Amino acid sequence: MERILVSSCLAGRPVRYDGAAKPVGGDLFERWRREGRLVPFCPEISGGLTVPRQPAEIVGGDGGDVLDGTARVLTGTGRDVTGEFLQGARLALDAARRSGARTALLKEGSPSCGSHRVYDGTFTGTSSPGTGVTTALLQRSGITVFSEDDLDAVQAHLATLEQRS
Numbered sequence: 001m002e003r004i005l006v007s008s009c010l011a012g013r014p015v016r017y018d019g020a021a022k023p024v025g026g027d028l029f030e031r032w033r034r035e036g037r038l039v040p041f042c043p044e045i046s047g048g049l050t051v052p053r054q055p056a057e058i059v060g061g062d063g064g065d066v067l068d069g070t071a072r073v074l075t076g077t078g079r080d081v082t083g084e085f086l087q088g089a090r091l092a093l094d095a096a097r098r099s100g101a102r103t104a105l106l107k108e109g110s111p112s113c114g115s116h117r118v119y120d121g122t123f124t125g126t127s128s129p130g131t132g133v134t135t136a137l138l139q140r141s142g143i144t145v146f147s148e149d150d151l152d153a154v155q156a157h158l159a160t161l162e163q164r165s
Contacts, residue, residue: 002158002165003101004032005092005138007113008042010105010148015042019052022107028151037158039099043112043134047088049081056081058111059121062130063089067137073111076123085112089134093141102161104138105154108147115145 008015011033012023032038045051054075061071066082073085089112096104106113114132119125135145146154 001035001037002103002161003039003099004037004154004158005039005041005096005099005101005104005106005143007105007107007110007148008040008045009107011038011040013040013042015045015051017044017051017053017055022148024105024148024151026151028155039095039101041092041095043088043092044084045088046091047084047086049084049088054079055123056085056111057119057121057123058130058133062118062128063111063114063133063136064131064140066133067140073133074121085133088112089137092134093137093143096138096141096143102143103154103157104135104143104145105148105151106132106135106145108149115147 009022010024012021014021056073056075059072059074065071073082110132112132112134115135117127118130120128
């Protein structure tokens with residue numbers, strides 16, 4: 001059975017910067033939960049950040065640029081939390097590998113988990129195309145990442161992986 005690394009906030013855990021969760025509903029997600037496919041993980045908490053915490057954004061690029069050392073993750077007050085984001089990404093990759101997850105379902109827009117867009121580093125609520133730090137590392141390591149808006153695509157991907165096995 002294929003496992004899915006999933007953002008803890010999507011699994012209903014109150015780990016977001018504001019102390020909230022962003023639970024995913026729907027039959028597919030609940031079926032995956034019942035089947036024991038989900039591997040909840042929060043890279044920001046695992047990287048050493050607290051709940052609640054200052055919101056953070058990637059300044060100077062996206063998650064791939066952070067991995068390459070050409071962008072940073074900063075809070076709105078200017079605190080550099082790049083190290084915590086990098087540590088959380090490494091631990092997320094470790095969790096995926098330990099569980100055998102080749103698929104991840106991560107929170108869109110997050111500086112860790114965004115798969116299509118991240119906030120642009122201006123702290124004005126403006127997003128731009130790009131990936132979060134954890135997503136970039138997972139993708140570079142061969143793990144396919146989806147957002148919570150792509151549950152049907154996740155299911156199709158799982159079916160393909162399971163056919164090949």
